[in-house]
Amino acid sequence: MKRAWLGGAVVAAAVLAQPAVAAAEDDSKLLFAGLEVATASAPSDTILYDGGFAFGYYSRLFDTSLSLGGASAPLVTGDRSAFNFVPAAGYHVGWNDRQEGIFQLYGSARLPMQRRSGAGLRSETGYGLAVEGGVRVWGCSRKELPGWCAGFSIATRYQHHMTAFQMGPAVLPAGSAVWSFPVSFALAINPEIR
Numbered sequence: 001m002k003r004a005w006l007g008g009a010v011v012a013a014a015v016l017a018q019p020a021v022a023a024a025e026d027d028s029k030l031l032f033a034g035l036e037v038a039t040a041s042a043p044s045d046t047i048l049y050d051g052g053f054a055f056g057y058y059s060r061l062f063d064t065s066l067s068l069g070g071a072s073a074p075l076v077t078g079d080r081s082a083f084n085f086v087p088a089a090g091y092h093v094g095w096n097d098r099q100e101g102i103f104q105l106y107g108s109a110r111l112p113m114q115r116r117s118g119a120g121l122r123s124e125t126g127y128g129l130a131v132e133g134g135v136r137v138w139g140c141s142r143k144e145l146p147g148w149c150a151g152f153s154i155a156t157r158y159q160h161h162m163t164a165f166q167m168g169p170a171v172l173p174a175g176s177a178v179w180s181f182p183v184s185f186a187l188a189i190n191p192e193i194r
Helices: 002-023
Strands: 030-041 047-058 062-075 078-097 101-110 113-118 121-140 148-161 165-167 170-172 177-189
Touching: 030 148, 047 078, 047 165, 047 177, 062 101, 062 165, 078 121, 101 148, 113 165, 121 165, 121 177
Parallel strands: none
Antiparallel strands: 030 047, 030 177, 047 062, 062 078, 078 101, 078 113, 101 121, 113 121, 121 148, 148 177, 165 170
């Protein structure tokens, strides 16, 4: 429950800070690729880990991304593997300091899709719906590596499972939902730096 309150606080801070941040300007354009790890608590209080590789594009206001990841669950008959394909779209507000230091508050909608196979069982497809909100910080180089940026983000995510969905070693039933707390590290190219 404490994690849900922490996640709610991150989203509330983003919403309350939006008018002040919207007055500033973030005209950055970032083409990025990076790694993401999220922790979540299952209904049985088991800690689950969900991670993957993400890439996408942040325009002056809108975000698009695609995450790819996987999981494996040991069963009596063998390992049950899952492959995740997660398109997302969102919106951000923020500001930058000469394109070198960039700060963004963001929100996005995600459509997790999953294919599970193995362990002598039939293949299954899983679907979910998720919303996410958080903060991103980027540092970009103007001299040594012009246009290259490194970034970090922290967020809270609510994910509802329309069908059974595997996270880490657990297969969560249809209708279940989890709060998770993704952290990501990424590299990007900022074409606004010349």
